[in-house]
Amino acid sequence: MNIFSKLESWNDSKARESLIAMFESYQTEEVILIVPPVAHLDRPSLALHILQACAAKYAGTGVSVFYGNIAFGAWIGEEINNMFSYLSPSYLLSERLFAETAYGNSLLGKNAEVAFNAMLRDYSKSEDNCVLSFSDLQTLALEAKHWVSDIAKLVVSKAPKVVGCSTSFEQTAASVALLNAIKDLSPETITIIGGPNCAADMAEGVASLSASIDYIFSGDGEIVFPTFLKQMKAGNLSKDRIIRSLPCLDMDLIPTPNYKEFYDQLSYLIEPLPRDLCIPFESSRGCWWGEKHQCTFCGLNSNNLKYRKKSPIRVVEELEELVTSYPAKILAAYDSIMPQSYYTEFLPLIKDRFNEFGIFYEQRSNINLKQMGQLKEAKVDIIQPGIEAISTSLLKRMNKGIRTFQNIATMRYARIFDVAINWNLLYGFPGDQKEDYEETLRYLPLLHHLTPPILFSVKIERFSLYFYKPSEFGIKNLRPLDSYSEVLPEHVDPRKIAYRFTCEYDSGSLENPEIIDKLKNEITLWRSKWLPKEEINDPRVISPPEKEETLPxxxxxxxxxxxxxxxxxxxxxxxxxxxxxxxxxxxxxxxxxxxxxxxxxxxxxxxxxxxxxxxxxxxxxxxxxxxxxxxxxxxxxxxx
Incomplete structure (x- = not known):
């Protein structure tokens, strides 16, 4: 299927026409922060709107948030945008889209077709049933140059003093492309970048990508960003190009984000609106379990696992302000793990307050019957418990502190209370044994009445114990995935940019691919009992069909x-x-x-x-x- 038979070139598109019209009436502040492509269209950026609120409260400076991802998604369409948003970062397809524009590389970088075909294989697709072909991808990358040029001109036309981008997942090349173009048009504009891809020593890698980026913010920005703005007003800008964060220890001091710009821009540029709009919020940062026993494979929270939480009443006040201001279907907590004390301190406070919404939280997978009932009563009816395995041997390898019987209990209680759970079954751990998965395969057919998982191989991520202590797990030759060097300019060290790595280690599952095939077949069968055929391989789908009686x-x-x-x-x-x-x-x-x-x-x-x-x-x-x-x-x- 060729998407460009129905998708206009950027220069001739209705999306471009609408964007230009929007900018004519768009009243911006002296600082513009950009959400670059590619990112979900169904939710605002919690991080940028927190910075916006902190800048106003603590620096007296106005900040505008421009949703570049919406402008891009309005052009390519929601289906293609979702494909890029949900793909594994292993292929770096979103980075490849902007690699030539950002770095002067060859179109899509090196070995792009190999990466595209790997994506098709891993997602059990062919070009015939994928939303775009490799030829489409090439055309899209060519057109992206014009998109970047127009966005830069529109932003510069507002004469901002500061323009910044936030980069997470695969938004770095788009950020660099935009900031380069803005700096070319307006050398006096201060350009900044931040986000998870600038954490710790990754900031040095991002700094090496372009001399057009003036400052790189690394870590939480609630304190250092307002300080930077006050220094700018005083004519006393930092001499350090990389601005390291001070963690926000009192989260109650973080003001409520104002998402108005997201809804205004979404309504102007996207029709119809995404079906399941989501309001993000946060009640904690870090991981209370990881502080004590970090899960071996987890690279979340970068190098800051220190657990901090908001007072329950502060979260309630924030949610009430958000839900009275903006339409949505889901309230999504961006916490790595819900505070354990919230079962008694927070859930009773929100019972019957937000009944028209579904509320999402990540959880540990040792939830008992009473706790699951408390979650359901509070309308926390979408959860992601860290189940990961149906094998206590594997759970011990992960430092989970959970046994299989607890995982199964959590799944049972979720089914009993009709709480949707999103969980992953992982394979490919360093040092795992074939017998671990043979045990798993004995149990899986008995669990078909419970919510099925998505099967994933373990990835070696920066900031995980596998990354910091490879020798303890028998990991050898740890190095960035090849895709990073295929996308990045030659002078950049991929080791300072990469979030995902490859290596060699002994693994009973990887050395016995027939075991993995059996797992895939079993989970496909399981999901086929819960989901329509077209959704069986879709990792976004976690909710069961509406008719309970159709389920096992x-x-x-x-x-x-x-x-x-x-x-x-x-x-x-x-x-x-x-x-x-x-x-x-x-x-x-x-x-x-x-x-x-x-x-x-x-x-x-x-x-x-x-x-x-x-x-x-x-x-x-x-x-x-x-x-x-x-x-x-x-x-x-x-x-x-």
Missing amino acids: ALKVTKVANDKYTLVDTRGIAENMNTQTISHEQAYAALVTMSLKKLAISREVHQWAIANKVAIEIDGMHVALATANPDLLGVFEAQNT
């Missing part, structure tokens, strides 16, 4: 004092679809307990194992069935 089930229902019905539609051939069971059998199907302290007879335990309504793992009798929350609560109370 393993459910206990009480029909009399000592009489229960067990419905099993998981598709396990030897299992009966429906059977009448006793109270003790229902207990075995619903309650997880130590094998050393079974509260049921050995005969009933063996019945549960034989009927696959429970499994033995971690020295536990692990129940798999679901039930009404009240019924399950009664049974679990009997086990205390």
Whole structure:
């Protein structure tokens, strides 16, 4: 499918015409911060609007936020924009789009077609069922030059004193291209850049990309950005090109972001609006678990795992201000992990306050029945628990501090309370064993009544323990992915830019690809029971179909004092679809307990194992069935 048969060139596009018209009436401040492409169209930039609010409150300086990603997305269309936004950064396709414009490289950089074909292979696509072809990608990169030129002219026409870009994921080349073009047109304009791609020593790498960038901000900007603006007004700009952050320790001092510019620009440039608009907020930074035991593969929070949180009442006040000002479907917490104290301090405060929204939070995967009920009552009904494995051996390799029975319990409770969960099943760990995945494959068919995962290979990321302590994990020859040197100019050291790395290490899963194929096939089958065919391989889809009765089930229902019905539609051939069971059998199907302290007879335990309504793992009798929350609560109370 050739997208340019229906997509106009930038110069002839309606998107360009609308953007120019918007800028004619766009009243900007003396500082303009740009969200570069490619980024999601369904949410504002929390980071830039926080800086905007801090600049106003602490420096008395007006800041405008210009959504370059919306201007770009309005032109290429939401479907193609989403493709770029959700792709793994391993291919650097978004970086390749702007590589020639930013660095003077060859179009799309080196080996671009190889990277494109790798993306097709990894996402089980062909050019026929992908939203664009390699030829389209080349054309888009050529057209991107004109887009950058126009954006620079429009921004400079507003005569700002400072123009900045925020770069995360694959926004660096677009940022450099824009700032280069702006500096060429207006040498007196101060150009700045910041964001996750400037964290720690990555700032030095970004500084080497272009002499047109005056200042690089590294880390949290709530303190240093207003300070910089005050110094600018005083004519006393920093002599250091890289401005290192001071962490914001009192998060209650961060003012509420104002998202008006996002909604104004989105409404002006995009029609129809994205379906599931999202309002981002944050209640904490860092990771309270990672402070004590960093997960081996996790590179989030750069080198600042120190945990900080807002007071619950401050978060409530902020949310109330946001939801009364802007339309949205989802309130998304950008926390790495929800504060543990929020179960008692925060969730009761928001119960019945935000019922028209779904609320998203990342979680540890040791949620109990009561806690899942608290999440549901507070409308936190979309969560991402760090499940990652159905193997305690693998979980220990990750420093998770969680066992498999806890992961399964979290999945069960989510199904019981109809809480959507987004979770990944990972493979390819340093030092993993083939047996870890053979164990996993024994259990997965028994879990088809619970939300299925997306399968991913482990990536070696900057700031992870794999990156900092490779020898401890048998990692050798750690180096940036080849795609970085294919995109970056030759004088730049990819080791100071790269977020993802490659290396050599022993791995039972990677050395036995048939195991990975079995995992892929099993998860594809599992997802096919939950999702329409066209969404089976879509990592964005986490919510089940609206009709609960269409999903696989393993459910206990009480029909009399000592009489229960067990419905099993998981598709396990030897299992009966429906059977009448006793109270003790229902207990075995619903309650997880130590094998050393079974509260049921050995005969009933063996019945549960034989009927696959429970499994033995971690020295536990692990129940798999679901039930009404009240019924399950009664049974679990009997086990205390």
